[in-house]
Amino acid sequence: GGEKEFVLDFSKFGSLGINIDKRIVTLVILAVILIITAYLRYLPIDTYPAEAPLGSADNWWVYRHAREVYDYGYPGTNPVGPEVYGSGCSPKFVCFITEGKMYWDFLHDAPEGGPAPVEFYYYFIAYSYKFFFKLFFPTLISYMVVVPILFSVLAALSVFLLAREGFGDKAGLLASFLFGISTPFMQRSVAGQVDSDAVILFFSIFTTFLFFRAWNKKSFKWAALGGVSLFFFAFTWPGGYANIPFLLIIAGVLYYSLRLLELNFGEARHLFEFKYYYFALIGALALSTLLAYTRGFSLSITL
Numbered sequence: 001g002g003e004k005e006f007v008l009d010f011s012k013f014g015s016l017g018i019n020i021d022k023r024i025v026t027l028v029i030l031a032v033i034l035i036i037t038a039y040l041r042y043l044p045i046d047t048y049p050a051e052a053p054l055g056s057a058d059n060w061w062v063y064r065h066a067r068e069v070y071d072y073g074y075p076g077t078n079p080v081g082p083e084v085y086g087s088g089c090s091p092k093f094v095c096f097i098t099e100g101k102m103y104w105d106f107l108h109d110a111p112e113g114g115p116a117p118v119e120f121y122y123y124f125i126a127y128s129y130k131f132f133f134k135l136f137f138p139t140l141i142s143y144m145v146v147v148p149i150l151f152s153v154l155a156a157l158s159v160f161l162l163a164r165e166g167f168g169d170k171a172g173l174l175a176s177f178l179f180g181i182s183t184p185f186m187q188r189s190v191a192g193q194v195d196s197d198a199v200i201l202f203f204s205i206f207t208t209f210l211f212f213r214a215w216n217k218k219s220f221k222w223a224a225l226g227g228v229s230l231f232f233f234a235f236t237w238p239g240g241y242a243n244i245p246f247l248l249i250i251a252g253v254l255y256y257s258l259r260l261l262e263l264n265f266g267e268a269r270h271l272f273e274f275k276y277y278y279f280a281l282i283g284a285l286a287l288s289t290l291l292a293y294t295r296g297f298s299l300s301i302t303l
Contacts, residue, residue, distance in 0.1 A: 076116025
């Protein structure tokens with residue numbers, strides 16, 4: 001038969017290689033930043049200068065309750081009924097599971113005792129050690145010492161994701177690096193500083209990232225993940241998670257103000273191309289937050 005001619009076009013391979021290289025370079029730089037974040041927190045405590053002391057934390061308090069969860073499945077010394085705690089069983093989901101009993105800590109405010117803290121951090125330390133990290137650490141306390149490093153790395157990674165969502169890879173890398181070496185954050189998250197600061201920062205930043213990802217993608221799946229993250233944030237910091245709407249409102253105003261400026265400067269676009277429902281949603285969040293804090297409905301409004 002006749003000869004057939006085949007033409008190979010290699011032009012697209014070059015652009016593909018550049019794109020792959022950019023992703024690889026970004027991942028490599030991010031990995032280095034996360035390693036630096038972890039390394040700075042793993043340094044021996046006596047290498048820190050005297051003028052940069054650690055933040056205050058009751059590490060033995062965290063260890064005791066994590067140990068109780070590890071041994072008994074709940075924090076405190078004993079589940080008690082209303083004859084001990086009086087009235088108002090709280091938190092409600094615990095009282096529902098225990099059929100009206102409350103986890104009580106007789107070692108706190110002895111001899112009467114007080115409610116044992118039911119928080120994510122104690123359960124995470126206990127169960128992650130029991131089912132996984134027990135293979136790598138001889139004791140619970142030796143594992144607990146390095147848990148802040150884990151959440152510090154996750155927080156720095158979340159900063160990268162959040163900044164990249166709005167401003168691109170370079171901004172994400174720079175923001176992650178500055179956050180990872182931030183002295184105030186480092187003082188609250190070095191090895192052995194086992195208070196819940198690093199966990200709180202991780203969930204607050206990660207929740208904000210998921211909020212913007214859901215908004216930009218108009219995706220209910222990302223919004224659902226944001227709700228799950230907000231639940232764990234509330235579980236980690238029951239007394240402070242109601243402040244997250246303030247963070248989202250401020251971040252939303254700044255982010256979409258920048259987008260508004262981009263629509264009106266640099267390109268021939270009209271003001272009305274900006275989506276006014278962004279402002280409507282931000283206003284609704286602001287009004288809900290105001291009602292929550294003035295009318296005492298912080299839990300229900302935030303939920």
